[in-house]
Amino acid sequence: MPTIYLAGPEVFLPDAQALMAQKRRLARQFGFEPTGPGSDENQAPSGILTADAIYRRNDLAMRKAEICLANITPFRGISADPGTVYEIGFMIALGKRVWAYSNHPDDYGRRVEADWYRGQALDRTSGRPRGPDGLAVEEHGMADNLMIDGGITATGGQVLRAATIPADPARDLAVYEQALVLLAQSVTADRS
Amino acid sequence: MPTIYLAGPEVFLPDAQALMAQKRRLARQFGFEPTGPGSDENQAPSGILTADAIYRRNDLAMRKAEICLANITPFRGISADPGTVYEIGFMIALGKRVWAYSNHPDDYGRRVEADWYRGQALDRTSGRPRGPDGLAVEEHGMADNLMIDGGITATGGQVLRAATIPADPARDLAVYEQALVLLAQSVTADRS
Structure with missing residues (x-):
């Protein structure tokens, strides 16, 4: 079961734990083993980890994962969460399969x-x-800065976007689920 | 002479060419061979390159460079330019020496x-x-999202910040020059 690093700003939401648990459930449904921020359900909640510990945990999880699926929906501004952008660049450099999705339809x-x-x-x-x-x-x-879209597409990934802004762009999982479907097909195609 | 990739949003300024030329001159003064966005003075200006060509040029320059010095001064919002953040994560993953500076003093x-x-x-x-x-x-x-500061400091780099906001934060080079001084000392120390 390929390990998928779920990058995104959900960790900052007041209902982060529930939403991230739902994202992990969906990832498992499509044959992936989820990892990334907030995925260590049995460990201390990230709110009480130090910044250095959070960094090291994410760094290790990225190195171990085979795939990254990043939520690049604009966060507190016009672009993706910068932690997520760092992780996209990091995992592309490591040669991982990186995909992204946005709940915002616009360029x-x-x-x-x-x-x-x-x-x-x-x-x-x-x-x-x-x-x-x-x-x-x-x-x-492109959905965001050209390095993000450029890096993902140049390495064979896809950047998916919502057709219209959903009622709750910070929580809507329709495009996320669509990305999981396509990613699962892509992984299967590569292995056959 | 170590190659230094000068990441930052200067390329978007109306006077980008002059400012980037000045940054490259300073880098050379401190013993570095500058590369990165806008450094190919004799080629087509980036304004008429396609997004894919810009991406591929930057990707190649990052792989070739030994060092990254990134300008993470907030750009069109509260965080660094997302292209620059991508490049920081990318070059940290490749094991390069990555430093950053910001002309904004605040956390x-x-x-x-x-x-x-x-x-x-x-x-x-x-x-x-x-x-x-x-x-x-x-x-x-930290100066920005914890992955940025975390990645840089965990790999031995430094994140420098201005003591106060300068008159022209998009163009001021005082902290940039300070970073070059310290980077040059750091490179010399590693080689002695």
């Missing part, structure tokens, strides 16, 4: 325009779209 | 409270501080 560039610049139009008169502050805005049709 | 938790929750007090009545929306806030005395 990164569109979110920057709508949510960061609050709908102020980008300047498109030069070759590169720029915000009112002059900062260039990536418009590559 | 991540303090920035979340001041800038994301706009000064609304965190709920500290449970064991873990939480925002008005119930989301837990990391307060580990």
Whole structure:
């Protein structure tokens, strides 16, 4: 049973334990052994672990896992949780199979325009779209910064997105489950 | 001369070329051969490269470099540029020497409270501080998410921060230069 590291910001939710337990149950249903933040149910809750202990636990879990499935739904801003982004880069460098999903349907560039610049139009008169502050805005049709989408797709993974924003984007598991289905097919195809 | 990958969001600035050239000059002054985004001065400007080409160029440069010095000054929000965070995780996984600097002096938790929750007090009545929306806030005395600071310090690197916010945090190079000084000493010490 391949080990899957479930990266994402769920650990910060007030109902983290219940939601992460549900994600682990679903992962097992599709033939994966889940690991990652909050997966050590019988150990101390992460709230009372030191930062260094949390880091070391995650580092070890990433090295042991075969697959990463990362929740890159925007977290406290326009991009994915930075801990999750670190883990995506880390596991791609280790040659793991990395996939991601987002409960936000829009391209990164569109979110920057709508949510960061609050709908102020980008300047498109030069070759590169720029915000009112002059900062260039990536418009590559990707879910987030091009290194994230780029790294995942260049190594054979997929970045899945919701078709529309669900009622509870921090907790909705429809795209997560869709990713598990496709990942399981992908693993089976590689082994046959 | 050790190769240093200069990660950071400078590439998005309207004056990116001049600022990145200045960062490369300083790196050379301290005995490093700079590489990373925007370092291929004689090639096509990155604005007209496709996302895939930019990704592949950065991926190759990271694999070739010995050191990463990452600018994790908050970018369009409360955290570092996600591309830079990806690169930090990637290069730590490859066993490179990774350092970071921020032109913001405050801990991540303090920035979340001041800038994301706009000064609304965190709920500290449970064991873990939480925002008005119930989301837990990391307060580990770190510059950003614990995986970033944790990964850098666990592998012998340093995360340097400005003592106060400079007049132009997107462009100020004082802490960058301080990092180069200390990195050069660290490289020399390792070789003696």
